[in-house]
Amino acid sequence: MAVRSKEENQQLFLTIDNGDLSKLQMIMEKWSFKDYQSLIRFFTSVLLVTENKFISIKTNGIQNEVQPAAELLQSPGELNDPSN
DSSP, X not given: OEEEEEEETTEEEEEEEHHHXXXXXXXXXXXXXXXXXXXXXXXXXXHHHOSSSOEEEEETTEEEEEOOOGGGSOOGGGTTOTTO
């Protein structure tokens, strides 16, 4: 994933390319989101209302719990580090 981000004046700027952009485009088409802002609002809301730190999805007829891979999360020591 080649994602770069920058926060400025209470705005977040993301640059997304490579395979992740293709995946976002596939989601946009599959779910018929009208724009990327709508897509981000949807998945942000889903993550916020989830009581646990996993989501249950159905794949190939089988219900599975999914959660972020460990390498995507901050380690406990990084949680309170203002530089992150």
